[in-house]
Amino acid sequence: MRRVTSADGTRIAVYEYGEPTAPVLIAVHGYPDNASLWEPVATRLTEHFRVITYDVRGAGESDHPRKRAEYKLERLEEDFLAVLDAVSPDQPIQLLAHDWGSIQAWHFVTSERLQGRIASFVSISGPSLDHAGYFLRRRGLSRDGLKQLVHSWYVFYFQLPWLPERGWRKGWAHRVFGRLERSAEGTSPDAGERSVADYVNGLNLYRANVVPRLLRPQERRTGVPVLAVSPDGDAFVTTPLQTDIARWAPNLSVQVVRGGHWMPRNDPGLVARLTLEHTRRVAGWRV
Secondary structure, eight states, X not given: OEEEEOTTSOEEEEEEESOTTSXXXXXXXXXXXXXXXXXXXXXXXXXXXXXEEEOOTTSTTSOOOOSGGGGSHHHHHHHHHHHHHHHOSSSOEEEEEETHHHHHHHHHHTOGGGTTSEEEXXXXXXXXXXXXXXXXXXXXXXXXXXXXXHHTHHHHHTTSSSHHHHHHHHSHHHHHHHHHHHHTTOOOOOGGGSOHHHHHHHHHHHHHHHHHHHHSOOOOOOOSOEEEEEETTOXXXXXXXXXXXXXXXXXXXXXXXXXXXXXXXXXXXXXXXXXXXXXXXXXXXXX
């Protein structure tokens, strides 16, 4: 592990797999995970990539800022840029992300500041919040829109003061969310690999970003080749929300697969295969 320093002084813990001279793939985890989520996938990709993972601020061994505003997408982009400058300052990288990692990564691939620095993107179970805002405006009262709102109940629960923190600290929230994932033919990652801080600090991701983005979405577009992977048993994110985005990402491919939300942990071989196939197909070089 090494650390890089973001623009606001937050220290980010970075992990590396594979040969230093191989093409770089950066994997970004979601909530309430840390970088360990990617280890089973990373070890399967080291023949082809130098795989870089990092603990998102508030998780794992990275610093844990206390203020809600320090978890805005703009701050997360600065963290990613610090990692990117440290591991691949001169060459575009491949990007793989899951859950809140994908929400962040959509912000990265649609950022003017990062144009030309990301060659491809594999997004698993995580939409752009801005795209989601337009989706709900357009389809909020349709069957697809209402289904997603039902799936997203926890997003609104996480906006409440103190109660979500108490649920994670007392343990009953783990049982509720674990039951949801098991009912969708999947299992959530081992809670023992996370600390209470991973659960509690990450609530600020929702509180700092979701409501402003859904109410006032921005028109964010990207020409980066994107593969949107949607598990058909995902208890939290529906397929239409992830895939009805050609307006914003015209270079889009979609793969609906069997499984639940925590696909990187439950089926790392499939994640590795889809990532490698997408990169070979669109990145313009062989791996």
